[in-house]
Amino acid sequence: MAPRALVTGSSGFVGGHVTRRLVADGFEVTGLDVAPPAGTFDPAVREVTLDIRDQQRVSTLVEELRPDVVFHIAAQASVAVSMREPRTDVETNALATLELALAAAAAGTRRFVFISTGGALHGEPPPDQLPANEETAVAPMSVYGASKAAAEIYLGVVSQQSGMEVSILRPSNIYGPGQNPHGEAGVIAIVARAMLQGEPVTLFGDGSQTRDYVYIDDTVEAVIRAAAGAPDVCDISTGIEISTGSIFETLARLTGYERPSNYADDRPGDIQRIALDPAKAARVWDWRPLVTFEDGVARTVDWFRDSLATEGQANS
Numbered sequence: 001m002a003p004r005a006l007v008t009g010s011s012g013f014v015g016g017h018v019t020r021r022l023v024a025d026g027f028e029v030t031g032l033d034v035a036p037p038a039g040t041f042d043p044a045v046r047e048v049t050l051d052i053r054d055q056q057r058v059s060t061l062v063e064e065l066r067p068d069v070v071f072h073i074a075a076q077a078s079v080a081v082s083m084r085e086p087r088t089d090v091e092t093n094a095l096a097t098l099e100l101a102l103a104a105a106a107a108g109t110r111r112f113v114f115i116s117t118g119g120a121l122h123g124e125p126p127p128d129q130l131p132a133n134e135e136t137a138v139a140p141m142s143v144y145g146a147s148k149a150a151a152e153i154y155l156g157v158v159s160q161q162s163g164m165e166v167s168i169l170r171p172s173n174i175y176g177p178g179q180n181p182h183g184e185a186g187v188i189a190i191v192a193r194a195m196l197q198g199e200p201v202t203l204f205g206d207g208s209q210t211r212d213y214v215y216i217d218d219t220v221e222a223v224i225r226a227a228a229g230a231p232d233v234c235d236i237s238t239g240i241e242i243s244t245g246s247i248f249e250t251l252a253r254l255t256g257y258e259r260p261s262n263y264a265d266d267r268p269g270d271i272q273r274i275a276l277d278p279a280k281a282a283r284v285w286d287w288r289p290l291v292t293f294e295d296g297v298a299r300t301v302d303w304f305r306d307s308l309a310t311e312g313q314a315n316s
């Protein structure tokens with residue numbers, strides 16, 4: 001019998017990619033998201049439109065479904081929103097994660113795979129040594145980072161009490177085709193789309209802020225390996241710091257954009273520098289990032305170019 005998977009956040013960027021991969025791998029997939037699936041509807045997936053914070057209905061669904069594996073990807077995924085709406089963030093990212101895990105454990109789920117965060121677990125000043133790793137002290141400077149850290153700890157409690165295995169991925173900044181370019185997170189998607197449309201581009205900070213960018217296909221592979229390998233906690237990243245200024249230059253070159261960038265003040269909760277060491281994921285899950293930044297960004301720009309052309313045709 002095909003293993004049953006529940007994927008939360010299945011309409012989102014990462015959740016959509018993971019859902020497609022699980023279907024291809026032979027899982028029987030149920031997707032849960034507060035938003036309907038974007039793009040083409042896959043008849044192989046049972047889509048349930050539900051707010052993860054609706055504990056009653058989520059528990060009933062999990063009880064009925066009895067998933068072998070839960071991929072918990074849904075989240076309030078923006079640092080900026082977490083600072084403006086802390087209650088929404090805590091309820092979505094911490095409380096709902098705990099309640100989902102309790103429901104899964106009660107339903108006999110074998111493995112719970114949680115997408116936490118890498119960069120947002122660290123704060124200012126940046127860790128003494130970059131890239132940071134799983135041993136680096138967790139010291140978030142945003143409500144988002146704190147909620148993810150709390151969720152990780154709650155999962156440890158549920159695992160200890162129930163025996164349900166838990167794998168936690170701590171991705172750095174994920175990018176690639178399908179990322180929402182209209183949100184407040186995902187600088188590559190936002191800037192790529194703006195440049196392709198010839199719109200002004202505003203960067204937060206002075207361009208020197210750094211992040212560690214991991215490509216979506218590599219991230220999906222990590223999710224699959226985290227489900228099958230030892231239950232553990234691993235950074236999913238490249239270990240390489242890339243500045244916002246150099247993202248602007250790379251994207252400008254690939255899109256032929258000639259306007260200068262505008263700069264705005266740093267946003268509260270945003271850290272100045274971060275990169276995460278992927279060595280533990282290599283050891284534990286035999287996972288390595290394979291797509292280089294240049295290649296990943298080029299693929300992403302191609303995808304946004306195609307999707308804008310399709311939108312243009314649909315509107316004409």
Ligand SMILES: NC(=O)c1ccc[n+]([C@@H]2O[C@H](COP(=O)([O-])OP(=O)(O)OC[C@H]3O[C@@H](n4cnc5c(N)ncnc54)[C@H](O)[C@@H]3O)[C@@H](O)[C@H]2O)c1
Binds near residue numbers: 010011074172
């Ligand atoms: N994109 C990144 O750079 C990055 C980095 C580290 C960790 N993460 C984590 O990866 C996961 C996926 O992020 P993403 O980039 O795909 O974001 P996304 O916003 O594209 O996807 C999140 C999905 O969760 C859904 N969701 C939000 N609130 C919900 C609720 N109350 N009930 C049900 N569904 C809800 C949204 O509708 C959306 O489809 C998140 O847990 C995020 O915190 C993302």
